[in-house]
Amino acid sequence: MKLLKTIGLIMLAIALSIQASESVILSSKTGDTLMIHRLNNGELWGSFMITDQVSDSFSGSELIVLQVDQHQPIKLDHQKLCGSPARAEQKVDYTFQAEVATEEWQFSRVATTKPDILKLTGWDKETYQHMKSDRRPEVVDFPIQTPIAIASLGQQVQKGNVIIFRYMTDANEARQAEFKLQADREAINQLFKD
Secondary structure (H helix, E strand, O other), rough: HHHHHHEEEEEEEHHHHEEEEEEEEEOOOOOEEEEEEEOOOOOEEEEOOOOOOOOEEEEEOOOOOEEEEEOOOEEEEEEEOOOOOOOOOOOOEHHHHEEOEEEEEEEEOOOOOOHHHHHHHHHHOOOOOOOOOOOEOEEEEEEEEOOOOOHHHHHHHHEEEEEEEEEEEEOOOOEEEEEHHHHHHHHHHHHHHO
């Protein structure tokens, strides 16, 4: 399985290098990888990949949450395509708890048997920003600085210290990947200048 995943990542890197004029690759302590690419058309995109220490894939029905420092978190929503089969119902929510001196994220199980009308109407817009993403089993691509990206995300990445991704695997394991931006600050800022 690891060999297939490694071969897949190499092929993805080759394909992205054809489209991208420049890339920065960041690794987390958990073995996950974040690539930031400047495409030939000038757009900036990110690719978040499960790698190395995890043999699972992203859960197809659970959300991936991205947060830069303490800015408002962003849910990387699935692209909804006509004719695609319905996904399994989401069973995990991400809740943010602010204590006196600490701010802590937790995964919460949600046991609903029927659709929640509040979720359908976007009740969580005060907590989260929403952004479309392209999801595959081990990779999620998301816009950083493009016409479809959240306007503030580019500045957050350019000036932020840490990017955190929270997600569930297909084995129902809650995971978090943290990427420190300081070590690659100069290379990241160069992507924004070109």
